[in-house]
Amino acid sequence: MFTGRxxxxxxxSSLVQLSLxxxxxxxxxxxxxxxxxxxxSINLASNCLEGLISEAHLFNLSKLQLLDxxxxxxxTVKISSFRNAxxxxERLWLESCKLGPYxxxxxxxxxxxxVLDISYANISDSVPDWLWDNIHMCEFLDMSHxxxxxxxxxxxxxxNLMIIDLSSNQFNGSLPLLPPAINTIKFSRNKFxxxxxxxxxxxxxxxxxxxxxLFSxxxxxxxxxxxxxxxxxxxANNNFSGEIPNSIDSPCFVSSLHLRNNSFTGEISRSLKNCNKMTILDLGENKFSGKIPDWLGESMLELAVLSLKSNHHYGRLPSSLCRLQNIQVLDISMNKISGTIPKCLKNLTILCSKIDPNFVSHRFFIYVDAMGFYHDSAYIVWKGKEAEYTKxxxxxxxxxxxxxxxxxxxxxxxxxLIGLIALNLSGNNLVGNLNFLDLSKNNLSGGIPSTLAQLSHLGVLDLSFNNLSGKIPWIDHLQTFNASVYMGNPRLCGPPLVLKPCPGDKTPVGNVDETHNQEHDNIFNSKGFYVSMALGFIVAFWGVSGTLFLNKWCRITIGKMLVCVEDWLYVKIMISKNRLKIYLENC
Structure with a gap:
């Protein structure tokens, strides 16, 4: 790899092709x-060039056919209009160069x-009519983003047009008529x-x-x-309606089907049974109904992402779903599914092992032809937010x-399912008490979720020797466990880790007990405490004594008792006095 200028x-002067x-x-x-x-041919793609490209760079290149x-x-590419070019x-790639705003x-x-690629070029303008006339020989057109x-x-x-990409712009109106040879149409994120x-x-x-x-x-x-x-x-993300055809004889070559967030109805069509190369099936957020068919886990063995969320499906989860050994994302939330969770989940092979982040998988690539491939994507809820994930x-x-x-x-x-990074079973009628949770000696990372405190029956917790980080949630239930529960996580802080206060804590964690004692000292040093104590003594003394003296029998009995006590004290004092006198005389 070369560097520098x-x-x-x-x-x-005789150079015909420059490829750097x-x-x-x-x-x-x-x-x-x-x-x-x-x-x-000049190819300078994928470098770190900067500055301005003008007509001064191109004025004498009369034989130039390819510029990348x-x-x-x-x-920045700013070229004044040539009167006579x-x-x-024949081929022009200016992706990610600065051509705009016009x-x-x-x-x-x-x-x-x-071939014309002016994608990601910061152009904010209408497309002039002359362009459509000029590119009548075009095979590849990319003006996206x-x-x-x-x-x-x-x-x-x-x-000749085979690939057209106008995605992520502001085009409006109806879809244009397109030539019969075209194989790729990407018009997403517009106003068609x-x-x-x-x-x-x-x-x-x-x-x-x-x-x-804006299709409806x-x-x-x-x-x-x-x-x-x-x-x-x-x-996805329009307002299309209709039903997927239910013809079991219809051929299906789709490997990635995204129909989410529309108004499609009916049951999951049997025609999908023929889609044995399907890797992503997203039917979420529609009006589909009926039971989840058994064949779904039998015919689509390559399925990696299955989303049926936010529909009207009912019935039990078919055990055939456990045959989806390549499944990575399974989202059937917000339906009316009943019954129990299948015990055969352990058959989901991909989820039973950790994914190597360095392993390059091609299962989410969409191959078109010799022109290349595209990265597939899917909308996933992760950490409470829904986003489109690609790479x-x-x-x-x-x-x-x-x-x-x-x-x-x-x-x-x-x-x-040790490879699982997210499991959400909330909002069901599941039963049972979880009173023992031991996740020690793993490679868990990130913060401790505060929702862990909702496991109110949890009697034993061990999160030690992981890679957890951040502040331990200050929640009563989690604070009942001692520091050994959290040890071996160097980036955890806060109580009950006495010697590891978190940055910004006003009160050092090690002085929690001292602070507690100071609060009690402040109570004892207040005037209100002594006034209330005196009033309490007076009320208690006269409450008891007054009641006794108002009763005649009690008054006589107490009088006799006091006389006996007086006589006993007198005898004890006299005996002690005589003994002391004898002791002093002998000295």
Whole structure:
């Protein structure tokens, strides 16, 4: 890997191809690169270049066909419009370069473009009409992650177009007509609306992502059948309605199906039984109903993410779910599931072992063709927040069965799921008392959750010798355990760890008992204490004595007792006096 500045290559006048990509070249690019009059291809992608690229760098490159400056996030490309362009580019990659805020007008003279990537380019503008006319030969078009707006025109005449990515912009209106050869459509995170029938009969389509738009339309059965032949279908976060076709004879090639947060109805379709390559199935937050079918755990053995959350499913959890040996995320929360938790959970192979963070898994890659692949993603609730996870999805291992009608005890087999990082069973009718919890001598990390105190029956707790950190929650139940429960966690602090106060504690943890004693001393030193004590004595004395003296029999009895006591004291005093006198005389 090379570092430093890009060398001065002006003396290499016969150079045809310059490839310095995937290095760490830094600094500005010298204008002398414009003297490479024979160069046809310049690739400086994935470096650390900065500064400005202007027409001065390109004025003499009449044979230039390929220019790749992508993934140089500090590089600004500002080229004045050439009246007569010295070159006609066929392939142009400027991903992550600074082109905006206006759409680059110098592209108006480029009419042979086959590949155009101006994604992540800080452009906040409408797409000029001339661009759509100029790219009629385009095969690959990526303008994603800008702030482009407007209506996309009819693109059906772009016969060579195979991949189009306009995601994360502000395009609106209906979907454009697209050419029959297209295989990838990524229009997510825009403001598209209206019908999607334009996409239903594209025979070469592999990837369709219309998620996070403003669609509110019914999807016909015949359209759904055709869409099930895709490899990747994402309609999430819209307001689509309809039912998944229930034809068991329909072929299914989908490996990733995202229908979450729509208004789909009906039962889980039997047509999904044929999707034996499915890795992600997200039907959450819809209006699906019925029982979870047994075949779900028998046909989709490659399934890694299954989300049926927030629907109207009922019945028992089928034991066939335990055959999903590759499952990493299982979310069936917020339904009406009843019965007990299956004891066969120990058969979930992936969850029974820890995932190696250094292991590169390809199970969440969506392969399209020779143009490359895409990282799949899924919406997961983690630490109370829902977010879309992409690259770290392979590290998540989660089971959510919360807010159902589950009964019985938590099966002991759950303890075999040592790879699990989150288990949520809240909001059910589970029974049993957990009075012994020993998690010592593991590699647990993070803070101690305050919800642990809700285990009010817990009599024995051992969290020692882990990697826990932060302040021990100041909750009565957790404070009843002694310091040995938390020992061996160097980054834990706070009581009952007497010698490890947390930073910012006003009262040192080691002085808790002293503080308690000082509070008692303050009570004894107050005037109120002595006044109340005197009043209490007076009230008690006269309450008892007054009652006795008002009774005649008690008064006589007490008088006789006092006379006897007086005589006894007199005799004792006289005897002691005589003994003392004799002792002194003998001395």
């Amino acid at each position: 890009v060398p001065n290559l002006s003396s290499c 990509d995937n290095n760490t070249f830094s600094g500005t690019l010298a204008e002398s690169i414009g003297y490479l009059s024979q160069v046809r 400056l992508s993934l140089n996030s500090n590089l 010295p070159f006609q580019l 759409f680059p007008k110098w592209l108006q003279n480029q009419k042979k473009i086959e 800008n702030k482009l707006y407007g209506v996309v025109p009819d693109l059906s005449s772009m016969y 609306s209206g019908p999607i029938t334009n996409t239903c009969h594209l025979r070469n389509l592999y990837v369709l992502d219309l998620s996070n738009n 339309t019914h999807i016909p059965q015949d359209c759904f059948i055709n869409l099930m032949s895709l490899r990747y279908l994402n309609l 770290i999805l392979r590290l998540l291992t989660i089971i959510y069965l919360s807010n159902n009608n589950l009964i019985g005890e938590i099966p002991h087999e759950v303890t075999s």
